[in-house]
Amino acid sequence: MVNTRPGLGALRPGVRAGQPVMKKYRLVNRGAADLYDVRVSDPGLAGARIRCPGGDDHVRMLTGLRTVTCFARAPALAGVWVREVDATGRIPSLRATARAAAMSGYAGVGGSLELTQTAKAGGSARAVVRYALRNTGNRPVYAVRVSDRALPALRMSCGNGLATVARIDPGRSHICTGTARLAPGSYSSAGQAQGSDRIRTLGQYGDQVPPPRLTARASVRFTVPEPPPPQGPAPGSAPPASPPRDPPASAASAAAVPAAPAAPAAGLPVQPAPPAPPEIAVLPDAFALPAEEAAPPEAPAQAAEPDAPAGRPTASDRTTAQQERSAPGRFSRRDQRRERLGVLAALLLVLLPAAAAAAVLGSRKH
Numbered sequence: 139m140v141n142t143r144p145g146l147g148a149l150r151p152g153v154r155a156g157q158p159v160m161k162k163y164r165l166v167n168r169g170a171a172d173l174y175d176v177r178v179s180d181p182g183l184a185g186a187r188i189r190c191p192g193g194d195d196h197v198r199m200l201t202g203l204r205t206v207t208c209f210a211r212a213p214a215l216a217g218v219w220v221r222e223v224d225a226t227g228r229i230p231s232l233r234a235t236a237r238a239a240a241m242s243g244y245a246g247v248g249g250s251l252e253l254t255q256t257a258k259a260g261g262s263a264r265a266v267v268r269y270a271l272r273n274t275g276n277r278p279v280y281a282v283r284v285s286d287r288a289l290p291a292l293r294m295s296c297g298n299g300l301a302t303v304a305r306i307d308p309g310r311s312h313i314c315t316g317t318a319r320l321a322p323g324s325y326s327s328a329g330q331a332q333g334s335d336r337i338r339t340l341g342q343y344g345d346q347v348p349p350p351r352l353t354a355r356a357s358v359r360f361t362v363p364e365p366p367p368p369q370g371p372a373p374g375s376a377p378p379a380s381p382p383r384d385p386p387a388s389a390a391s392a393a394a395v396p397a398a399p400a401a402p403a404a405g406l407p408v409q410p411a412p413p414a415p416p417e418i419a420v421l422p423d424a425f426a427l428p429a430e431e432a433a434p435p436e437a438p439a440q441a442a443e444p445d446a447p448a449g450r451p452t453a454s455d456r457t458t459a460q461q462e463r464s465a466p467g468r469f470s471r472r473d474q475r476r477e478r479l480g481v482l483a484a485l486l487l488v489l490l491p492a493a494a495a496a497a498v499l500g501s502r503k504h
Contacts (some may be wrong), residue, residue, distance in 0.1 A: 139164075140244045142344030146220060152247035154339040154347065155216040155275065159183065159244055163208040165225055170202040173227030173236055178208055182221030182243045186212035200227060211342075214246040216276055249308070249335035250275035251282065251352050257327055257360035262319070265362055267292060269314040269329050271354075273306040279352060280305050282333035284314045288326050288357075292316030306333070322364045329356045 139162045140148035153159055163178045176197035178188050190197050190208040197206055220243030227236045252272040259265045267286065273279050282303040286292050294301035296314040303312050316327075331354045341347045 140242060141340050141342050143340065146241060146243060148244035148340055149218065149220070150245070151337065151339055151346075152245035153214040154248045154350075155214050155246040155250070156248075157214050157339065157347070158342045159212055159214045160342040161186075161210045161242065163188065163210070163223065163225070164205060165197065165200060165208065165238075166205045167200045167202050167227075169236070171229050171231060172202055173200040174198065174230060176200050176206075176225060176227035179224045179226075180210060180221065180242065182219045182223070183210050183212050186210040197227075214244060216246045216248070216250075218245045219243045244340075247277055247337065247339060248275050249273055249277040249279035249306075249333070249352055251279060251306075251331050251333060251354035253329055253331045253354035253356040255327060255329050255356045255358040257325075257358045259320075259360055259362040263322060263362050263365065265292075265318055265320050265325070265360065267316040267327050267329070267358070267360075269316065269331070269356075270311060271303065271306060271314065271331055272311040273308050275335065276308050277335040277337055278305055278307050279333040279335050282306055282312075282331055284316075284329065284331050286316055286327055286329050288328040289316065289318065291320075292318045303333075320362050322362050324359065324361045326359045327357060329358075330354070 139145075141153060141160055148159075161180065161183060163180070165176060165178070167173050176190075176199075177195070178190075180186070180188070188195050188208050188210045191206055192198065197208070200206060220241060222239050223242045225238045228234075229236060250273065252274045254270045254272075256268045256270075257265065258268075267289070269284050271282060271284070284294055284296060284301050284303075286294070294314060294316045296303050296312065301314065303314070306312055333352050334349050335352065336349050338349060339347045
């Protein structure tokens, strides 16, 4: 019997792989002769130790028409394990060996998950964790969900934008990835995958065992590097030289240089130059102003300029030349002439009536 099921009754629904398999071996001596040194051999339960009454792995003596039971217990292995169980005993009085055989076995069933992880930190502090799932059992696993207990900020995707795989058949694999932007430093990932094979199995006492939650775990450590420094000029290199700029011409120098007359266009008549302003006639010396009035105020004495080299104009000569060439200098000379003419006209207006009055008085005396 396997888990209380006689013969091959444990093949369906099967025993979950890894769970205990309990076998009972019922030995019956149907003859009148006693059997000695009765032993049981079960290749379908490899590695298991069979216990018989008295604690030994065999029955020392099985008297006629009597029954004994031996036991064996071992974890169920995945797959179908059906073998022939043998029982042998000696009959010394007959110098013979009695032998009996029966088929026994079970089916170890269930899905099983295996999880492995790898991690890679790329540029811009982007971490990618890869979760490789594999069903190492012999039944499909459904609704496998992948998560990371140490890095809950990872955005998980199993190829469909979700963190769940609908089904993984036996021997097949599936890849899920988790991505996130993490600060520079060391991290440890603790991946976990959970699913179910949705099958009920046979317990060691013959009860129905519901499907458990299948879980696989893995971990990996990785480091997010510091971002590279911003690119700048190489140390010791001089900054690029800017092209030289011409200094702006001053307004005074622009005004001092008279503009050249524009050349007439080809085929157009040449316009005559405007007439020069009339010269103001200078009165004779008889109408000259007295020395006190005519003499302009003397300018304050200036420090004597150092002798300039021969052929080179002095600073005063350059200043005078600039004043003569500039428009304000021309207007100042005209204003001085007008002031002198005004003074002469005022003297004439005063002297002429006085002379006329003196002539009238003289004629009356005569």
